[in-house]
Amino acid sequence: MALLDVENLSVEFPSRRGTFVAVNGVTIAVQPGEILGVVGESGAGKSTIGNAVIGLLEPPGRIGAGQIRLDGQRIDDLDDDAKRRIRGRRVSMIFQDPQTSLDPLQTIESQLVETIRVHLGLDHRAAQARAVDLLRQVGIPEPELRVKLYPHQFSGGMRQRVVIALALCAEPEVVVADEPTTALDVSIQAQILTLLKRLCRDKRVGMIVITHDMGVIAEITDRVAVMYRGKVVEEGPTSKILGDPDHPYTRALIGAVPRPDLRLHRFPYVDYIEGIAEKPAAISLKDHWLGRSRDFQRRHDGPLLELRDLSIRFPLNTAWLERNRRYVDAVKGVSFAIREGETFGLVGESGSGKSTIARLITQLYRPSGGSVVFDGTDVTALKRDRDLNPFRRQIQMVFQDPYSSLNPRMRVLDIVAEPIRFHRLAGSRAEVNRIVRDLLDHVGLGAKAAEKYPHEFSGGQRQRIVIARALATRPRFLICDEPTSALDVSIQAQILNLLKDLQEELRLTMLFISHDLPVIRQMCDRVGVMRFGQLLEVAPTEELFVSPQHPYTQELLSLMPNFRGLTHRGLDVEDRATG
Amino acid sequence: MSFLSGFTDSDLWHSFIRTPTALVSALLTLILIAGALAAPLVAPHNPFDLASLDIMSAHLPPVWMKDGDPAFLLGTDDQGRDVLSAIFYGARISLLVGFASVLLAVLIGVTLGLVSGYLGGRADAAIMRVADVQLSFPAILIALLIDGVARGVLPREAQEHMAVYVLVFAIGISNWVQYARTVRGAAMVESRKEYVQAARIIGIGPVAILWRHILPNVLGPVLVIATINLALAIITEATLSFLGVGVPPTTPSLGTLIRIGNDYLFSGEWWISIFPGVVLVLLVLSVNLLGDWLRDALNPKLR
């Protein structure tokens, strides 16, 4: 008998379109002092298991079958009040986003004291002392002073520590942590994971860590359950699962994780995850519509795109007097050049100005200094739409969020056709329709997608529509601004593969922007590192990863997830597939 | 065809046929609108035909009471007008003013909101300052004020037949702010979204972006506000008419009828006020119910 036993659990969500089974016959168990990882992609049902264990399923969700036992005693069929007494006291939960999981109007102390008193029945003074002690245990400096503060006075990482302290108020036996580090910066993530691991060992707590991130799994878990569409497909010790997975889904999942340590030509195994139409045969540029983009006159022998001392500043306030205005330099004196056919990577943390550069190149922003030179022409000097439109046609962009980058009220046909119509790239209506269908087919969606609306597609499929739209102007230069950071890792692998294929086929030049170093390593020929609007270092990719020059680059590389024990078996397969 | 089947398959339609209150209130609204539109056909008398009015048949109670006359189902008012017919014609004016003023407010509010939200900068600041000042006054007060000004400006003889236009203008102007603010907020959210950036990167101009991309995406909340404001506009019209600054008694709206009857309340002639009042409440209630349902259906997380 384990500390917590989940046996054959099924959770259903009835709706008018039929009953959706989010969790289907799942059996897992946790021992005291053990960390069990539950890993899976969005929609796998992993969070639902956490909610079921703590007894807080969102209506209309309900447990359809199975049992949850704590110390051998059933807890899933208790009445509401008995369940409440267990929550916090014996089973506790840590949520994903520390920004929203604390009551903004109460001090940390009052939230801690209240929880302690409810469960342990201490008097106010003893509860206060315990609150301070808890804050000390989770590593908050000067807890006697900090306890009097309000949540907004803490940073994200500190807030997550407070959340952990709240979860541990009454010395629970089991803690469920639902994506405990997903909303945090990379450097903070490591600290919080270490803290969780230490607390789990010291207090002999059984912990379930729910995550989509293989890095988290490798970092702290003892055992892993891999979930796919509501079922546990494989369960076992972490080293076994990461090093020698049995189930094809697990292998696909691990294979799709971008490797920080070496570069692969393509991601293996990705076809397991989402049914995608068979990729059509490679097109020959000579007689394909997309090939006609080569009709641009070559005017220039230098790099295709060159940024010269580019700067932009944004006003922080709208004071009437010039001297009262404050500005922030979003991009400051950035210069680099991209050769035709090259993939150039820009890497940096959020707020480093890398997305602003994309918007400067596409003329969404006007620079406050410097220039963007495309194919020998200074496009920042052009003012009239008539002069700009030929360049707009050649430079296109793929965005980060596939949910907001498509107009929900337009059919896919109209979305992809809009640039063709605007730039008059096709003669008749019938020709436009034919080209759109052809493009959709080519990005792996199938021509039938044209008649549908964006909401009928998943995130990865939407990103394919975005790519089709970007290709519809027959661009020479494609900017990808964090194109996969909103996607599950397996879908990310598919999209990255697609981008690689398209680039080779159409001889596109690419600017690839990402905060994710392993992804950059897989995609780019050269990389620029940015911080605070400045370009710190530019180097060929392999050189940058092997011998980074700038201290900041070295720091970034040291924070990359560490896959101890990650197998090379996936690579073996890859070798076989390519070799 | 595909549009229609898309609609009957949609969650909105499904929620509509599954919600009894929505069905009943839609039906009631339709009946009241149809009755009002067809007033000359279905009303037993023409209350505006002075020749047919007979002072002898004034102050008659409803037919089921003592002294009731079968020719006047719901009784007559002080001038011998049939209350039932007056209600048909009155509802017509109430609905006309309601719809027209909502249309006016939507046109002004949505246009200014789009401009404000998409362009930002000075245009936005100017429009929103005006909106702020106006918002510090209740709509009814602004409508009253515009009405008062109209009385001061228009020559006395023009006042009577201009009354409906003045009312539409007054109620429309006093309600545009809510649309402008909602649309501005939504337009700001939408214009920061990446699909708008994609359109700009393609080279599409601001007018086309507003019209093709942003407007269709902000219309949902506008529809909800417009429905609820229709009820409010009908109430406002009735209130102004009741206060004696709305539609004149020669072409009475429901509010005017209630005002006329109010003078006879104490002599026990309750029917002159109460029947138009009941119709007014039914009309407003059913429109409100529809608006409530629409808001919940378009915004499922609020349920």
Next chain:
Amino acid sequence: MLTFILHRLLQSVLVILAVALIAFSLFRYVGDPVNAMTGQDTTLQQREELRERLGLNDPFLVQYGRFVADAAQAEFGISYRHRRPVRELLAERLPATLELSIVSMALALLLGIPMGVYTALKPKGILSRGFMSLSLVGVSLPTFLIGILLILLFGVVLRWLPTFGRGEVVHLSGWTTGLLTKSGLQSLILPAFTLALFQMTLIMRLVRSEMLEVLRTDFIKFCRARGLPSRLVHFRHALKNTLVPVITITGLQLGSIIAFAIITESVFQWPGMGLLFIQAITTVDIPVMAAYLCMVAFFFVVINLVVDLLYFAVDPRLRVRRAA
């Protein structure tokens, strides 16, 4: 925090100046003030003298400045209709309107907030459904019709309560109150309830929807996950977080009570400012209209300032950020 309040004060002054500009334009350009003040037998020369004496020949800005200066001392000229200073008229009527409005506000808040909280916490309960249906009827019943129905029921049929006027009033150094006599209190019941009903339903629905919103947040879910009893979750965490948006909108709503008092006063012949205003509109008595407009603007601005101060009391995020 101080700069924030100064900023808001400056905004308020601008709003008042804008409203004063509208009021002044009314006075100056809607109809001719000289015509309105004189009879038919006044000679052209007398009219010109009056025009000069009123300063109507001065430049626009001078006239506007004088209007604002006068308004600041509650000096709004002579009513065309009553031939008395507007200031006296308003001073007579102000207590009646304020007493009615304040009693209604209190009623609306004391009933509306608990009903809203209850319907949010027990959305499926029979009582909640009752409240919600009632509130729909409340929103759909025009204020004047509520008044008429109450008059019909309690005045005409049952004959329990008086239906017009303020009853007996007591004079207290320039203030008249109906709160100290039996007939005064009885007269207040129907108008106060009429005025409160609409606001009450609005407040109830607002509190309900805000509360439902808060109950869906992560921190409430975390409170439940810590096993806090519902009593604490609902009243300590959810209700307090509901208050911030509720304060804003109730602030605005309470301001509009003064405007809705126009209708109620008209139905019940309550001798307040609203009744004066509606009479002024029907008789185009511009000085009274202008004065009323400025008064209402003043009340609104004061209410908004109070609302801003309440924010600071409720929300620590504002306090600390402004102080830092």
